[in-house]
Amino acid sequence: GVPVQGIGHQTHISIYWPSLAVIDQSLTTFAKLGLENQITELDMSLYQHHDYHPALGLPQRLDLQAERYRELMAMVVRHPEVSAVTWWGVADDHSYLNNPPGVPGDDRPLLFDRQQRPKPAYWAVLHQAPR
Numbered sequence: 001g002v003p004v005q006g007i008g009h010q011t012h013i014s015i016y017w018p019s020l021a022v023i024d025q026s027l028t029t030f031a032k033l034g035l036e037n038q039i040t041e042l043d044m045s046l047y048q049h050h051d052y053h054p055a056l057g058l059p060q061r062l063d064l065q066a067e068r069y070r071e072l073m074a075m076v077v078r079h080p081e082v083s084a085v086t087w088w089g090v091a092d093d094h095s096y097l098n099n100p101p102g103v104p105g106d107d108r109p110l111l112f113d114r115q116q117r118p119k120p121a122y123w124a125v126l127h128q129a130p131r
Contacts, residue, residue: 006036012088013072014045015064024075031081039076041088043109044069044121045097062108066120069111073128091116 007030011023027037046061047054054061076082089095091112098107108114111122 004035006038006083008038008040011039011042012045013043014047014049015061015068016048020068020071020075023072024079027076027079027082031079035081037079037082039082039085042085043088043095043097045107045109047107058106062120065108066124069121070124070128073125077128087111092119 009023009026013023030037044065046058046065056064073085076085087110089110091114092098092108092110093114093116095107095109097109108119111119111125113119
């Protein structure tokens with residue numbers, strides 16, 4: 001009997017998955033129910049799930065991350081029911097993804113690098129922000 005007024009989407013994603021279409025469909029489904037949507041815990045790994053030996057080099061993966069963040073934010077902006085986007089950290093030096101068991105410790109899922117400098121992903125997101 002407790003009313004539900006909104007939903008938070010924990011969005012721990014990768015440069016490879018899930019597709020933006022799947023994320024869009026999830027937002028649309030809850031919007032059709034009249035619920036407020038929030039993107040919570042957003043970060044984007046540079047790796048496939050449990051595959052820490054990528055074929056692409058770091059510069060290419062950072063470029064993919066920037067493009068995917070840009071596409072994601074462009075899609076989110078088209079959803080007026082999304083009231084907030086919250087990243088799961090500020091800079092790569094304090095990400096929970098850096099040292100889980102079996103990971104080489106060099107994931108970079110956030111918008112700022114380990115020296116708190118903006119990454120290409122930051123600029124991609126900034127250019128999609130509503131004005």
